[in-house]
Amino acid sequence: MLLKVPETEAFEEELSVTASTLSEVAKLAGVSPATASRVLNGSARTPAPEIAERVRQAADTLGYIANAQAQGLAKARSGLIGLIVHDIADPYFSAIAQGVQAAARQERRMVLLATTNGTPAEEKEAVAAFAARRAESIVIAGSRSTRSEDARANTDLAAELDRYCRNGGRVGVVGQAILGVAETDSYRTIAVPNEQLARDLARDLARTHKGPFVIVAGPEGLTTSDERVMGFQRGLSDAGQPAADIVHVAFNRNGGFDAGIELAWRIKASDRSAPDQRLCIFGTNDVMAIGVAAALRDQGLRVPHDASLAGFDDIEWLRDFRPALSTVSLPLEEIGRLATMATLSNDNGGAAAVVGSVTLRRSTGSP
């Protein structure tokens, strides 16, 4: 008994591996937890300045950091925003993510990230995970899929999203609305006028290009790609041109490369000096177009000399690419920001439309 080590309170505190709590701060400051809470974590009621100071001091010496989980539980607000993308390493998505992050920061929220490879099944999982974390809103980016093998998973995704919304969540959808989802105010869609812009692009290209057009598209059923294809065809039609051939490949750089190899044969077989035989290739997104360009180059063909080439998105990191890629500029970061803000505001009114624009560059013969 005499040898019992006197464990001082300080000693115990030093050993503690868990963060200090509000109660500890309160005790040290000689006030109740309620008061401590009021001074440290914001409240309508402001304790006396002298007390507040004492509490702040105590918090400081203890290195107190409020437990956001506990706060979330108590306040029923998590301060979390979920972001769902196909692939964060894809510049299209990382640009959007940047916008989401910026908006979240401004609104004092944190962002939870989930990547899904574009499969509805994984998207559904991500929604469930965000719902579990009680994220206040979810921003979901990336093309929808209408392919039959995804039908089931799409239904599940819609159901999961609907459930999330019923529980009070908000969903910001980038691009096109999600099929099968309830018609509620909880969904805030930031529509990207893919079809209109692709149509504009086709019309602009048709003004100078007199040969045939070919579209390098993503898999059939990928909505974004489908919309761009449809718009482009419509634009050609507007200009009195015949519809373009379509080659479906993966909606990424390698898909574009594959298509490019195939097209290279066709180009080589044609009379490239005849303006009415020169090909104009439209890749339904920039990275696909870059893939096409790489393949053509690989096959000894030159853009725009042997064929014209255009993309879609105007990815920032691809702007230094030569020949500079004609494309449709999209304010990606802005889109991310808009989607986020839309989920956070109560009025659904300002469904601000995204404005893009055709940007013609060297790859289609512009100087």
Added chain:
Amino acid sequence: MLLKVPETEAFEEELSVTASTLSEVAKLAGVSPATASRVLNGSARTPAPEIAERVRQAADTLGYIANAQAQGLAKARSGLIGLIVHDIADPYFSAIAQGVQAAARQERRMVLLATTNGTPAEEKEAVAAFAARRAESIVIAGSRSTRSEDARANTDLAAELDRYCRNGGRVGVVGQAILGVAETDSYRTIAVPNEQLARDLARDLARTHKGPFVIVAGPEGLTTSDERVMGFQRGLSDAGQPAADIVHVAFNRNGGFDAGIELAWRIKASDRSAPDQRLCIFGTNDVMAIGVAAALRDQGLRVPHDASLAGFDDIEWLRDFRPALSTVSLPLEEIGRLATMATLSNDNGGAAAVVGSVTLRRSTGSP
């Protein structure tokens, strides 16, 4: 009183905007919350199959999703991993993020994202926010800064990280160790041998290039850039070449562009046909090198004809760039994965070193 609307329980439930809870599920299944918890959310004790089924049914009809915040509070584990990057739109960071995300997914964790523009002050804030959310570990990527104006913020960052670690957190550091931080097992550094690789690069370049070298570096004090500069100079020295001139600009594409404009003058003033006067420019990261290339092109100069150019990182999206950029390949995604796994495992042993390699391409005259 006669007109009082009889609110049935079902009606109330329908109106409820909050997710259903464990207790509700338990009540519906006719068991205690404890039992429901055991069957739904994993436990050492497994209730009888017949009861379990009833509970699962109840959960299903109620669309129950466990509240991860409450679970986190009760279990003292959040299942969260914090990721801190300078700029998620930068392909360097988004590649790392991809790796972190993959590892997190595999380990059944969610990732919280924070971007900081590379300032220690914002990094500190991010750490505090993650600590508040009780993230189990934090992965921090992006160059450190030793600039004097950042000294104070760096100290604060180190203090914040130390506090986080004292409270049981783990930190995975990508690149170089963080200055001023305690020497504890809690920090798991994934060292990137910037200096060694830059040295290798310089030696390889010096083998064929006989003219002067110039380094386009980030701001002085940016550790990653400094390390690469130092290694490069050492490599030149190894090869018996004089040290390279250094031009300090922003550590991004535009910085490279600015430097490129400046260097264009120097190149134009030299006798480009004399091999011993041809310049070899080393951009301390790929996007800077791309900026340099853009500027040179802008000034009517050609790479590698008028000057050689090399970068560092081997960013995937830049590989289709022409002339193909000589660079040092870094397994970015793998680095992200490693950093994440390192924070999650208990043995600090396998501080697996990152292995990079020099990749010579057309921009330095390789075929």
Added chain:
DNA sequence: ATGCATTGGGAATGCGCTTTCCCACTTCAT
């Protein structure tokens, strides 16, 4: 039959915080 270990469900407690409610006290008008 008796005693003991084992099983499995439920009551109760606590995780760390917010917030309502209560109450002692001050201030002001009458």
Added chain:
DNA sequence: ATGAAGTGGGAAAGCGCATTCCCAATGCAT
């Protein structure tokens, strides 16, 4: 001097869950 109307601090009740502890029921050996 008195009551009404503020002030401001603390007690206590949750938020939704995990988990410890308790206890009745069962299985088994003796």
